[in-house]
Amino acid sequence: MSHIERIIGDPATITRREAIKGAVTVVISAILASGIGTFAISSIEKAKKYITTRIGGLYSQDAGMTLRVSHANPEVITLYETFLSPGAVAPAESELSHRLLHTVYGSDVEHHIAHLKEVSIEEAIEETDASYLGAAHAAE
Amino acid sequence: MSSICEDILANGVITITGECKGCDACVKQCPTGAITVNGLGTKHAIDPEKCVNCGRCLVACPFGRIQDVSMVEDVKAAIAAGKTVVVQPAPAVRVALAEAFGAEVGTNAEGKMFSALRELGFTVVYDTLFSADLTIMEEGYELLGRIFKSLGLPGYENAGVLPQFTSCCPGWVRYAELFHPEILPNLSTAKSPMMMLGALIKTYGAKNLGVNPADVYSVAIMPCTAKKFEASRPEFISSGYQDVDAVITTRELAEMIAEAGIDFASLPEGEVDKLLGTGSGAGVIFGATGGVMEAALRTAYAVVSGEELAVLEIDAVRGEGALREATITIPLNADLKAATGAESVDVKVAIVSGVENVEPVIEQINAGTCDYHFIEVMNCPGGCINGGGQPIEHSIF
Known part of the structure; x- marks a missing residue:
């Protein structure tokens, strides 16, 4: 369906009220055409300027920082070593990482919700602790 | 779950109010054709079954x-009730908030933003920058697993398929679910930074703060309307709340901030709270197109080669084009050299x-001709x- 057809629809189904409204809109559009046209162009240019300038704000903050890579973030390392994978930095590995930091999509969501309700967060923490700290004790 | 969240799940985040002029500015911006035009001169309506809640129409509406x-x-009610109200602002908020108070576009007001949040009564101020870094770790290792599997390395048999798509943009995730369920196995399973930090605030955070997670109210400040839908999704209960x-x-x-009578421009440069508040420059650039890719490549390079990139700015993935691609050659560390017999790996990204510009990429995937490893979609x-949640310039009127 073309854009025009989509706007007008089936002429047979247009009510009198719609016809009057439509006519008024056409007239007003004609009057405003030049103004709205200018608005549309200037707003697109403005949006582009906004994008470039705001992105520039982020890039210059990054460039001025000492810490610039995710894997060196000391709080992230502490989180893995003390909670997500005790004693190790092991991303995307532990039961707790999967529970708290990963998800599922589409038709898998329902089953995932049931699992989250069945296994409590306390149990997930216990299982992760046992698997990492247990392994560490066994190695000693 | 609050009644607002239930309403959002049923009806979406965005509505066209009365007095719509039927001017079509929104229709042109909508990436999914969710805005229905009922006839000449009549009010437009949004179909929640097609809307990805991105708010591009909202920003475009001249009226x-x-x-x-x-x-x-x-x-406000949670703050007034004396709950432990924990807040996380997204990377993109700090470079747009000051515009609403007359500052130059792109002004970085991170410190004043932290001060304003405290003035408003938020108890603990963390930062989504922290969990942007965490996302890179989880999503980056997931990607390496998928690449190692494709190279036939042992131990990665359970890894997912290639290419891997980013999953931090809730508009994109909803778009994939609604229109391309066939590529959902390609979507990274990593939650968005907002949802990762939400899950941590009521577990690790509450434990370290010494508060009962039941008394914690978790708020995210986002540049995005689709984040309201994402936070309302029923599967995000991994903390037990x-x-x-x-x-x-x-x-x-x-x-x-304006309503509370706070003079934003004269606020001091505030600090973020430790534990879940420190972020890297890689986290900062998450707010820009290509930023998640650049952040992921910085870490992937370090993990795969065993050394840091000499120049952290990866110009090949910067820019504003609708669909961009690059190939990054990463030398292999000794273990990977031995395992693969190769000197380096070429990581192809888009x-x-x-x-809407993802369509040609999905066509390639469905045709079996896509050779990208990792694709960022915003x-x-x-x-x-x-x-769609950023300040709108009204001065054009």
Whole structure:
């Protein structure tokens, strides 16, 4: 369906009220055409300027920082070593990482919700602790 | 779950209010054809079955007649009730918030933003920058697993398929679920930074703060209206509670600051709270198109080669084009050299700015001709800094 057809629809189904409204809109559009046209162009240019300038704000903050890579973030390392994978930095590995930091999509969501309700967060923490700290004790 | 969240799940975040002029500015911006035109001169309507809640229509409406559902009153009530109200602002908020108070576009007001949040009564101020870094770790290792599997390395048999798509943009995730369920196995299973931090605030955070997670109210400040839908999704209960209780946009935060009579420009440079508040420059650039890709490549390079990139700016993935691609050659560390017999690996990546521009990539995947390893998709052109929740320049009128 073309854009025009989509706007007008089936002429047979247009009510009198719609016809009057439509006519008024056409007239007003004609009057405003030049103004709205200018608005549309200037707003697109403005949006582009906004994008470039705001992105520039982020890039210059990054460039001025000492810490610039995710894997060196000391709080992230502490989180893995003390909670997500005790004693190790092991991303995307532990039961707790999967529970708290990963998800599922589409038709898998329902089953995932049931699992989250069945296994409590306390149990997930216990299982992760046992698997990492247990392994560490066994190695000693 | 609050009644607002249930309403959002049923009806979406965005509504066209009365007095719509039928001018079509929104229709042209909508990436999914969710705005129905009922006939000449009549009010437009949004089909929640097709809407990805991105708010691009809202920003484009020259008459300000499109609105997003507000959770601001719930946030104010939680603060007034004396709950432990923990807040996380997204990377893109800090470079747009000051615009609402007359500053130059792109002004970085991170410190004043932290001060304003404390003035408004938020108890603990963390930062989504922290969990952007965490996302890179989880999503980056997931990607390496998929690449190692494709190279036939042992131990990665259970890894997912290639290419891997980013999953931090809720407009894109909804787009994939609604229109391309066939590529859902390609979507990274990593939650978005907002949802990762939400899950941690009510577990690791509450434990370290010495508070009962039941008394924690978790708020995210986002440049995005689709984040309200994401936070309302019923699967985000991994902490044993709703992981994020409310999302407010940059625009709504600016309104709260103005309404409280806070003189934003004269606020001191505040600090973020430790534990879940430190972020790297890689986290900062998440707010720009290509930023997640650059952040991921910085870490992937270090993990795979065993050394840091000499120049951290990866110009090949920067820019504002709608669909960009690059190949990054990463030398292999000794273990990987031995395992693969190769000296280096070529990582092929693509960046999509504006969700409708993902279509040619999905066609390639479905045809079996796509050779990208990793694809970043942002619903809004330019990325989160141009999100549907950012301040809108009304001075053009």
